[in-house]
Amino acid sequence: MFKTAEDLVQKAEQEDIKISEVMIRQEMKVHDRSREDIYNQMERNLDVMERAVNRGITESVRSVSGLTGGDGKKLHEYMMLNDTLSGNLTMDAVAKAMSTNEVNAAMGTICATPTAGAAGVVPGTLFAVKEKLNPSRDEMIRYLFVSGAFGFITANNASISGAAGGCQAEVGSATGMAAAAIVEMAGGTPRQSAQAMAMALKNMLGLVCDPVAGLVEVPCVKRNAFGASHALVAADLALAGIESRIPCDEVIDAMYRIGENMPTALKETGDGGLAATPTGNRYKKEIFGAGK
Amino acid sequence: MKYRSVFDIIGPVMIGPSSSHTAGAARIGLVARQLFRDQPEKVSFHLYGSFAKTYQGHGTDVALIGGILGFDTSDPRLTNAEEEAEKNELTYEFIIENEVSHHPNTVKIVMEKNGRSMSLVGISIGGGKVEIKELNGFELNLSGNHPAILVVHEDKYGAIASVAAVLAGKKINIGHMEVSRKEEGKDALMVIEVDQNVERETLEEISALHHITQVTKVHE
Numbered sequence: 460m461f462k463t464a465e466d467l468v469q470k471a472e473q474e475d476i477k478i479s480e481v482m483i484r485q486e487m488k489v490h491d492r493s494r495e496d497i498y499n500q501m502e503r504n505l506d507v508m509e510r511a512v513n514r515g516i517t518e519s520v521r522s523v524s525g526l527t528g529g530d531g532k533k534l535h536e537y538m539m540l541n542d543t544l545s546g547n548l549t550m551d552a553v554a555k556a557m558s559t560n561e562v563n564a565a566m567g568t569i570c571a572t573p574t575a576g577a578a579g580v581v582p583g584t585l586f587a588v589k590e591k592l593n594p595s596r597d598e599m600i601r602y603l604f605v606s607g608a609f610g611f612i613t614a615n616n617a618s619i620s621g622a623a624g625g626c627q628a629e630v631g632s633a634t635g636m637a638a639a640a641i642v643e644m645a646g647g648t649p650r651q652s653a654q655a656m657a658m659a660l661k662n663m664l665g666l667v668c669d670p671v672a673g674l675v676e677v678p679c680v681k682r683n684a685f686g687a688s689h690a691l692v693a694a695d696l697a698l699a700g701i702e703s704r705i706p707c708d709e710v711i712d713a714m715y716r717i718g719e720n721m722p723t724a725l726k727e728t729g730d731g732g733l734a735a736t737p738t739g740n741r742y743k744k745e746i747f748g749a750g751k
Numbered sequence: 752m753k754y755r756s757v758f759d760i761i762g763p764v765m766i767g768p769s770s771s772h773t774a775g776a777a778r779i780g781l782v783a784r785q786l787f788r789d790q791p792e793k794v795s796f797h798l799y800g801s802f803a804k805t806y807q808g809h810g811t812d813v814a815l816i817g818g819i820l821g822f823d824t825s826d827p828r829l830t831n832a833e834e835e836a837e838k839n840e841l842t843y844e845f846i847i848e849n850e851v852s853h854h855p856n857t858v859k860i861v862m863e864k865n866g867r868s869m870s871l872v873g874i875s876i877g878g879g880k881v882e883i884k885e886l887n888g889f890e891l892n893l894s895g896n897h898p899a900i901l902v903v904h905e906d907k908y909g910a911i912a913s914v915a916a917v918l919a920g921k922k923i924n925i926g927h928m929e930v931s932r933k934e935e936g937k938d939a940l941m942v943i944e945v946d947q948n949v950e951r952e953t954l955e956e957i958s959a960l961h962h963i964t965q966v967t968k969v970h971e
Contacts (some may be wrong), residue, residue: 460752460755462752480806481945482757484759485757486756486757487850489756490755490756491946491947497757500758501757501758501761504758504764506941507764519802522768524808526759528843530959562767563767563768564767564768565767566766566810566829566830567766567767568764568765568766568767568825568827569765570761570762570763570764570765571761571762571763571764571765571770571774571878571879572760572761573760573761573770573856574769574770574771574877574878574879575765575767575768575769575770575773575879576768576769576770578767578770581761590753591936594858603761604757604761606761607757607758607760607761608757610760611754611757611759612759614753614759614760614877614878615752615753615754619760619877619878620771620856620876620877620878621771622800622801622855622856623854623855623876623877627896628877636760653836653917670805670808671808672808673804673807673808673809674768674805674808674809675767675768675769675772675808675809689900691870714842723855727772727801727803727805727855728804728805728855729804729805729808729866730800730804737958746808747807747808751796
């Protein structure tokens with residue numbers, strides 16, 4: 460099994476195959492499964508993502524707490540009527556990322572990528588980039604294998620849990636995963652995928668997990684929105700040939716160490732950061748009552 | 752390496768809102784039910800760390816109950832698990848523990864039915880992946896990296912060899928194995944992590960063996 464990003468890139472370069480192919484072959488070998496079987500499972504995940512995106516941009520979903528919902532749809536409608544400043548592809552990714560997380564917050568069905576709290580970034584960017592690159596179904600499935608490959612490295616060398624590493628481990632990881640996958644879909648090299656991951660994650664380092672009232676809503680939905688825009692920027696940087704001075708694996712290691720040093724109040728306890736603001740506390744009281 | 756499959760990262764398909772606090776909690780509950788091999792009448796959930804702090808917001812409570820009722824991470828009934836519990840005559844309680852546990856997302860589950868009880872400690876390590884650290888006071892290291900079978904058996908000679916022989920007959924390789932007992936000649940527990948998936952018929956064959964009390968599979 461590949462252990463590091465360097466390992467993954469070298470495997471792809473040596474065999475002259477894509478990152479997605481390295482991930483698929485490893486999955487077949489380690490779990491003794493056929494290519495078709497693995498593909499089918501990933502396609503089912505893709506279908507779940509597509510349904511969540513479509514639900515979020517067309518329905519005004521609402522979470523039980525009432526804190527989130529309807530913004531994905533609102534943004535989708537805005538970009539249909541207006542020439543957006545940051546560009547329609549970016550806003551489309553943002554709207555679709557938010558939609559997914561709004562569906563998640565409403566206890567709808569989603570696919571964790573790599574977690575539920577960070578589930579918007581990968582499908583949000585995928586279904587937006589799809590409009591421009593017109594990928595085949597096969598290429599869309601491969602997008603998820605690239606994301607999975609970089610998530611796999613991050614999960615094994617650092618963490619993908621907000622409780623263990625803060626939001627940098629969740630939305631940060633998802634953003635890097637998506638950036639790497641966009642690069643492959645756009646025709647970039649395996650090494651450029653790793654560069655995109657490195658640059659995307661670098662700029663997410665230190666991001667804390669401070670959910671208001673302990674709910675996966677505020678600021679999670681909007682952090683996924685910005686994660687999606689961020690992934691697109693990182694992919695473009697990498698495709699332009701720009702490189703991260705700090706290698707991908709060292710960025711992942713830095714993320715791990717920062718997570719270890721992060722106070723517990725800022726790791727999914729709902730005790731610090733935005734959760735501990737006067738407004739954050741007020742929401743908590745309104746939702747759970749004064750006793751909690 | 753804690754994560755071994757691309758589907759640990761891209762997946763699971765689940766009801767929101769949290770992979771560790773909802774999907775992971777449901778999976779721990781489901782494993783608990785599988786190990787108990789029945790639906791308990793009464794269950795207590797002792798919550799530690801982040802689970803204790805944020806369980807209501809993340810739906811950890813309904814997910815744990817749902818798991819005990821046998822619901823998978825993507826089962827829409829998870830959201831109504833409290834009503835489902837009432838229908839299924841399951842009573843439950845949540846106990847907030849202030850002790851520091853070795854992982855921030857830790858739950859101890861104690862199940863009871865007709866005077867029989869079982870307890871286990873599970874942790875949710877991120878992205879929906881879980882590990883079981885303790886079963887009825889037996890310490891385990893069920894990593895969740897591999898498919899695994901747990902075999903409760905009488906502490907008698909030949910029990911281990913007979914289980915290993917069944918697996919060998921099916922060409923299933925044992926990657927890691929632990930045996931623990933609390934008292935000589937009484938109940939003992941084998942935890943067997945294997946490299947291949949174990950079919951239902953293999954489990955049935957093992958449960959039919961002499962000295963074997965209970966067989967449960969964990970993870971696909």
